[in-house]
Amino acid sequence: MSEPAVPSALEPASATETVAAPTSAIADWIRDLCGDQEWLAWVVITLIGLGALAALASVSAMVLVWMERKVSAHMQLRLGPMRTGWHGALQPMADGLKLLFKEGLLPRTTDLFSYLLAPFIPMATALLALAVIPFSETWQLADPELGIIYVAALSGMSVFAILIGSWGSNNKYSLLGGMRAAAQALSYEISLLLVLMTAVLMSGETAMQAIVQSQEGYFWNWWLIRAPGVGFIAFIAFIISATAELNRAPFDFAESESELTGGFHTEYAGMAFAMFFLAEYVHLLVAACLGAVLFLGGYLPPVPALAFIPGPVWLLVKAFGLVFLFMWFRWTFPRLRIDQLLNLEWKFLMPVALLNLLAAGALRGWGWL
């Protein structure tokens, strides 16, 4: 995996403070080992964290690929993969192995630099976003002060991959897909940001850890329920704009298989395609975790009595619930048309999100939150 850029991306939010957040036993032990040389401890801890993150990303991508195949199969009266392992549990491995051994096609007319660059971007942004997701009070690689803005910035970056890849492919179908993705991402970024701001207004925090902590207690303290109406509308708007940001059906315009034969990844094969494919699922996990953190209490249990189950389990349960929702959408709905998608954003979703933000501000201002 290629994430040497991670530390520099985190640096603006004061490096030492950032890494100090995961005060787990291992980190302390490493600090003890390194003694005076704090820079060495910093490097080692960051590398271990990044390794864990990459492992989490690839494992969860595989689980999600398997889940997608099984969910779609059972919704479509099928069984899905059944032969590789228990109910096809090893199917993602087999898929990955197949893609690994496939020839990396290099069409002659491509713009080589951008064609080869594009597959690495989505995985990098997905991993970067995963770094700030709090899995428990201590299990968080970095907790920058403006964590939520940081996630929004990264989600905006993933469209570059599609745009660069589609341009580099030098294929009309790819280009159409890329242009669609750009229009879509530019529009839905706005409502996504408005929703994130609503969450910020409700909780009064911008750091991820603090947002989770603001939902302490029983499940009616989650922002989905606690802010009357506002939280629910914000959650719905978040789900819609996240689906659009993720390029998933019913908003999968960049791909739109039945129209553009594959859209931006028409010309990609082998591992380059696998990078796009896996990154899509890591992005899915990030979006689901974000939804869980903002509206469903993150790693907090629904009732404090259940606190004996560790935080990461709670977060993953909630996140996978949201992932199931995304999959449910994908295998039920027809695809919109690109102009209808933009209509939906500008004429419905953005006004709703904006009014919702105002309502959240009003609630906050009157002290009802």
Place this chain on the structure above:
Amino acid sequence: MEREQHIEVRPPSAGGNTEEYWLNMGPQHPATHGVLHLIVRLDGETVREVKPELGYIHRSVEKMAENLTLLQNIHLTDRLDYLSCHMNNHAVCMVAEQACDIGVPERAEYIRVIVSELQRIQSHLLWWGAFAMDIGALSAFLYGFAEREKITDIFERLCGARLTMNYFRPGGVAQDLYDGFEQDARQACSDILYALDEYQRLVTGNLIFQERTRGVGILSRDKAIGYGCSGGTARASGLDYDVRRDDPYGIYDRFSFDVPVATAGDCYARYEVRMEEMRQSVQIIEQALKDLPVGPIQAKAKPVLKIPKGLQVFRQVETARGSFAMTAIGDGTATPLRVSYRSPGFMHVAALHEMSAGFKIADLITILGSLDPVIPDIDR
């Protein structure tokens, strides 16, 4: 230019900064239902011109037909519109029956109607799934196929094949119904009615589906007549014509059924007309099963059927896609001098430009799907 009034969002004028380009859609493309090649002139996402390019699976069926006897021709028509092969067979059989003056027993006529209508449902189910998939609802495709499978199983038990049945014969049908056919057919009919309600909930009522199909791909009644459209496509444009009712063949005049007609001429109208056709087919099957007589299934016919010299026979049937017609000219030998088929899909693809110019590229796929194209039918 008047059709551009139907566009909801007008594209920026093509005169200034945009450049039009050509896009080859097909012959390998997931939405062209086979090897249809569409050469599309696009302005951004907006379709300006569509040129269908045919010939990728041309098999010279009409020329082959000149070297085969009428009996052998039946199995060839299975391979034209493979989703309405019983109806195609019916056309050939009627030509042979008219040319050689063969009567058809009552029971055979009823069997022909029942299997034709079952196949109309089967074909429409596949179309429904494929159309929904073209719009992006992937699960619907599998639902349509699962339901279609029940009828395919009946056909397999009845005539031994699942796709190329070759079941009709001049003067009757090849084999009698198997034991339990009537029960199977009734069960299939009730399953279809249940499934149609489910489809209504899953796709028809869906807001996104309605947005995608309403007002898209409008074909006016005059243009539908001008292009020679028939079947559901023409009826959705307000052309109230159904061969089964207006040029009755077989025993279709004995059954009471409605011919669904819509006037909008858009994709949604075509969708609704076809969905209603399935219900009407169920009605016909139920009536036919009730009256099904006992008796012979094949009339005695001469072993070699010869069309008399100089005689020209024309018969048409209503297939799942529209009116399919066969013309044969005889020269007194066992093989016809000239055979010509009129396939409905060919006309519909010709009208594709008329319907889709000015709409988006995604609409082109929707429109193509709503026409229910079967490529071997278009390209013989």
Place this chain on the structure above:
Amino acid sequence: MSNPRDILGPQRFSQSHAAPKLIPPNASVTKRYFIRVVTGVTSLLTGMRVTIGKFFDPRTTVTQQYPENRDELKMAERFRGRVVMPHDADGEHNCTGCTLCEKACPNGSISVLNTKHASGRKILGKYIYRLDSCTLCNLCIEACPFGAIEMGTEFELATTRKEGLVEILNKKAGRL
């Protein structure tokens, strides 16, 4: 009664199956907008209920685990697999070499090569059947007046060897 549809005109068939339309024809733009939002969201949820129903109902699964269920997989009695020539216990068949099937075949998949019996009459020598060009149309079986050939119910006809597609069906020369 006014027509509730915006675009479609009058229709000749019942609209019971058509999507429920609650929009009154004279509603204001705002009212239309809100009714559309409500009915639209309801329609989406209805669709989601259908797919989740299928998801949790294992009876709806239609997949068959094919190679495993080979034993209980029986084709229909009339299934048209390939042309076979049944032989009785003595290894005899009913073919007389009359070539009616050869004439009935639309694509020349059958060649009947006759030889001379010692008595001087023609009998069947070789019955050559080409599966590669056969369309399984059943016309040869219908043409045969002796019931000498029939359609087998075998369905796994795929092969990697071209040679296996042409075969001689009779094991013995014909009887008199």
